[in-house]
Amino acid sequence: MRCLLIFIFLFSLTQLNAQPALHTKSKKAIELYNSADNFRVRGQYKQAIDMLEQAIEKDKNFIEAYFRLGQTYKSFKQYAKSIVYFERGMAIEKDERINRAFWYELGEVYFLAGNYEGASKLLNQYIQAEVPSFQNKARFDNAKKIIGNAEYASKNQQLAKEYGQQALSDTVNCFTMQYFPVLTADQQTLIYTRREGNNNSDDEDIVISKKDSRGRWLAPVSISENINSSLNEGTSTISADGRKLIFTSCVGRDGWGSCDLYESNKVGERWSEPKNLGQLVNSSDWESQPSLSADGRTLYFVSDRKGGVGRRDIWISTLDASGNWTRARNLGKDINTVYDEISPFIHVNNSTLYFATNGLTGFGGYDIHYSEREGNGKWSVPVNMGSPINNHEDQFSLFITADGEKAFYSNESLGDNGQSFSKLYEVIVPEARRPRKTNFVKGIITDKESGKPLLASVELVNIDRDTLEAFTRSDSVSGAYLMVLAKGARYALYVNKRDYLFKSLSFDFVNEQSMEPILINIELEKVKTGSTTVLNNIFFEFDKYDLTPNSLPELDKVVRFLLNDTKASIEIGGHTDATGSDSYNQQLSEKRAATVAGYLIKKGIPQKRVFFKGYGSSKPLAPNSTEMGQKLNRRIEFRIL
Numbered sequence: 169m170r171c172l173l174i175f176i177f178l179f180s181l182t183q184l185n186a187q188p189a190l191h192t193k194s195k196k197a198i199e200l201y202n203s204a205d206n207f208r209v210r211g212q213y214k215q216a217i218d219m220l221e222q223a224i225e226k227d228k229n230f231i232e233a234y235f236r237l238g239q240t241y242k243s244f245k246q247y248a249k250s251i252v253y254f255e256r257g258m259a260i261e262k263d264e265r266i267n268r269a270f271w272y273e274l275g276e277v278y279f280l281a282g283n284y285e286g287a288s289k290l291l292n293q294y295i296q297a298e299v300p301s302f303q304n305k306a307r308f309d310n311a312k313k314i315i316g317n318a319e320y321a322s323k324n325q326q327l328a329k330e331y332g333q334q335a336l337s338d339t340v341n342c343f344t345m346q347y348f349p350v351l352t353a354d355q356q357t358l359i360y361t362r363r364e365g366n367n368n369s370d371d372e373d374i375v376i377s378k379k380d381s382r383g384r385w386l387a388p389v390s391i392s393e394n395i396n397s398s399l400n401e402g403t404s405t406i407s408a409d410g411r412k413l414i415f416t417s418c419v420g421r422d423g424w425g426s427c428d429l430y431e432s433n434k435v436g437e438r439w440s441e442p443k444n445l446g447q448l449v450n451s452s453d454w455e456s457q458p459s460l461s462a463d464g465r466t467l468y469f470v471s472d473r474k475g476g477v478g479r480r481d482i483w484i485s486t487l488d489a490s491g492n493w494t495r496a497r498n499l500g501k502d503i504n505t506v507y508d509e510i511s512p513f514i515h516v517n518n519s520t521l522y523f524a525t526n527g528l529t530g531f532g533g534y535d536i537h538y539s540e541r542e543g544n545g546k547w548s549v550p551v552n553m554g555s556p557i558n559n560h561e562d563q564f565s566l567f568i569t570a571d572g573e574k575a576f577y578s579n580e581s582l583g584d585n586g587q588s589f590s591k592l593y594e595v596i597v598p599e600a601r602r603p604r605k606t607n608f609v610k611g612i613i614t615d616k617e618s619g620k621p622l623l624a625s626v627e628l629v630n631i632d633r634d635t636l637e638a639f640t641r642s643d644s645v646s647g648a649y650l651m652v653l654a655k656g657a658r659y660a661l662y663v664n665k666r667d668y669l670f671k672s673l674s675f676d677f678v679n680e681q682s683m684e685p686i687l688i689n690i691e692l693e694k695v696k697t698g699s700t701t702v703l704n705n706i707f708f709e710f711d712k713y714d715l716t717p718n719s720l721p722e723l724d725k726v727v728r729f730l731l732n733d734t735k736a737s738i739e740i741g742g743h744t745d746a747t748g749s750d751s752y753n754q755q756l757s758e759k760r761a762a763t764v765a766g767y768l769i770k771k772g773i774p775q776k777r778v779f780f781k782g783y784g785s786s787k788p789l790a791p792n793s794t795e796m797g798q799k800l801n802r803r804i805e806f807r808i809l
Contacts, residue, residue: 190232191261197226201233213240231261238273245588247281268298272307276314279532282560284318291315321531324554333556333595336576340377340385341591345370347578348565349592353408353462353516353608353652354685355569358385358576361402366588372400374415392439395432402427403457403565407464408516408608409640409650413439414467416456424450429458429469436645448495449485462516462606462652463628463638467493470510477504482512482523502547503539510534511564515572516652520603521547524564528552533562536577538601553601570652572602609675609686610650613642613663616691621647624665624692628653631660631674631705631718653677653686658718660705662725668692669808670729672722674704695733699808702789706764706804713759715767723764726806727771740765740780741805743787745798750784758782764804779809 190198204219217240223233234257241250254277258270275290291311300308335341345363358377363370373396375388390396395415404415411434418427421444428450430442444450445467453473460467465487472480481504485496503509507527514521519541524534528550535558537550557563557575567576575597580590613624623644628637628651637659642649653659653675661673671690693699705722708714715723730736742761744753761780769775790797 190230192223192227192230192232194227194230197223197230197233200226201230201236204233204236208236208240213244216240229260231257231266233257234260235270235273238277242273242277242280245280247277250277251281264297268294271297272311275311279314279318280560282321282532284322284560288315288318288322291318317529317532320529320552321560324531324552333593336592336594337385339387342388345580345588345590346592347580347590348403348457348511349567349576349578350404350406351567351569351576352406352410353570353606353650354610355379357410359391359404359406359413360388360578360592361404362388371398372402374401374404374413392432394439394441397421403511405458405460405467407460407640408462408570408652409464409610409648410434411643412460412464414445414458414460415442416458417442418456425452425454427454427456429455429467434643436643445485445493449493457511459512459514461514461518463518463640465639466514466518468499468512468514468521469496470512471496477501478506478508478527480508480510482509499547503550508534511566513566513568515568515603515606516570516608517604517606517654518652519654520568522553522566522568523550524562524566525550531555531558532560534564536563536566538603551601554598556595557597557601568597568603570606570608572605573597604654604656607653607677607685608650609653609661609673609688610648611687611689612647613649613690613692614647616693621645622665622668622692623647624649624663624668626651627662627664629660629662629721631658631721634718634721660721663690663692665692667695669695669699669701670725671701672704672725695736695808697808700805703764703804703806708760708763711756713756713763715763723767724771727768727773730768730773730777737777737809738779739807739809740768740778741807742780742782743801743803743805744785745801746785746788746792747798754782754784756782757784760804 192198200219200223204216207216207219217237220233220237224230234253238250238254238257241253251274254270254274258267258274261267271290271294275287275294278290279287291314295308295311298304343362343364344366346360349358349360351358356379360375361372362375363372374391376391377385377388380386395401399420400418402416404413406413413432414429416427417430423444424447429445431445432439432442451471451473453471455469455471457470458467467485469483470480471483476498482499483496484499485493488494498504503523505525505527507525509523509525512521512523520538522536522538524536526534528537530552536553538553539547539550541547552558563577565578573596574594576592576594578590578592580588613622614620615622622642624642626640626642626649630637638651640649640651651661657677659675661675663671671692673688703722706719707716709716740761742757744757761782765778765780768778785801788801790800792798792801
């Protein structure tokens with residue numbers, strides 16, 4: 169888009185200056201105008217503006233000077249001043265042929281300033297008056313695009329009044345520039361990029377703020393001396409558990425291009441030395457603005473490398489079985505356009521993608537859109553987030569919480585001194601724009617006997633589809649873990665560590681309404697005689713001993729455990745609630761235990777290592793007076809013999 173605007177800028181000047189002579193007889197004004205042009209070519213815009221204003225002082229009817237001033241202020245995003253000079257110049261000149269250039273330029277500035285009605289009027293006027301040609305095709309196409317956007321924006325800008333929008337506290341917004349906020353799944357930690365000044369050459373660092381006991385954000389501090397340096401460390405993303413960070417670093421670190429992506433992992437309270445993601449992800453071009461899936465295994469980012477759809481596209485890489493990042497691939501035309509797509513954000517539900525683009529219908533500049541990944545893996549047609557998220561200014565760096573209710577983003581504005589600054593904001597997400605809700609389970613994994621934290625692997629399995637949804641490891645220092653649970657599925661959570669009996673947990677989110685975080689501390693018991701664990705994801709037909717298909721993932725876990733520990737013999741114990749007679753419960757529990765034992769033997773476990781026994785209702789875990797208690801008592805256990 170920027171290249172297009174530069175072309176249009178230069179072409180407009182060519183058209184205006186193509187007149188037989190400049191519209192002034194003042195030699196001094198012409199001299200100042202030409203000097204301003206020399207400054208402009210060298211990028212010295214402030215000097216150019218000063219010269220042009222002096223030229224107008226010499227001749228108040230110097231139309232080209234007004235035109236050039238309007239364009240220069242537009243490039244600084246000082247739209248109010250740009251409008252003033254365009255309108256003054258247009259008021260002087262009555263020749264329609266010359267004013268067409270003013271109609272186009274002023275119409276575009278009106279749109280950028282949020283005056284959608286004025287933009288449509290002038291640009292329609294331009295299209296009707298101008299004769300299409302090869303030379304003005306770019307302007308024609310852009311004018312039509314802006315008119316469509318203006319019509320859309322006029323119809324869809326009313327929602328802003330209905331939702332709360334506020335800047336975060338000055339404790340957080342304490343720098344000149346702060347942008348690209350990300351949060352951990354529990355919303356207790358905020359990470360963002362800060363820049364002390366408003367020049368692109370000013371140092372960028374990644375900072376972190378945590379909530380206190382009253383829910384207030386504390387003063388930000390550097391995320392780590394291992395990550396921040398004298399170089400620029402910019403846009404970042406973090407896994408849901410807050411232990412894997414991927415960030416952008418430009419020029420200075422060992423890399424492949426101008427800006428590369430790096431990874432750092434947190435152990436205890438310390439971040440590891442950053443590691444370049446490698447040539448399969450990074451290229452000789454620009455890579456930035458990463459977004460990591462909740463499980464830390466899929467990475468979305470922006471690159472301007474060759475082979476894309478537009479200038480800047482969204483690309484994707486995944487971790488392979490060995491834990492290495494695969495070769496990046498373009499996300500394709502479902503998402504990317506011939507214009508720019510930037511600042512992707514994948515929600516923790518791993519199916520809703522948000523991104524900014526100037527290539528789709530919107531309110532002006534970059535607008536935030538979202539797309540849902542469908543069952544076949546394709547992305548749905550992107551939808552504009554609407555107001556109050558989007559307006560006539562550029563919008564990017566959106567982050568939406570796990571519950572889908574709040575959005576955090578940055579907004580850049582111009583101060584009274586003409587210098588840019590940015591702040592972090594939060595806003596309530598409109599109901600129609602909220603992603604599918606997610607919840608999370610977290611806690612501490614410890615040794616049952618000593619109470620010491622353990623490094624253990626944690627797997628999240630969709631038991632209806634028998635698919636691994638996520639994988640993580642608990643922190644080796646604290647034992648902390650966190651797993652995201654998407655609504656609308658039944659999950660099994662497996663905790664494994666060598667020489668320990670594995671633990672299984674069950675979460676049914678098919679009809680779950682509560683979004684209260686699940687806090688479960690897990691004790692692992694060493695494999696020894698008498699060690700017992702409940703198999704929470706073994707299911708039978710009602711009042712029968714036939715296994716249901718969604719029991720197989722758990723049973724296969726037991727098979728794997730026994731194949732890895734070839735010495736262990738086990739007892740499969742069947743248990744029921746107190747409903748029915750003692751004799752019936754005893755019989756049912758024994759048949760269910762026998763069914764499970766039979767499955768293990770069929771899968772290759774020697775019969776001499778597998779025993780079974782029915783206990784009926786004789787060993788309840790909870791009172792049988794409640795439905796929940798009865799559910800807990802209906803179970804299969806296995807015990808090391």
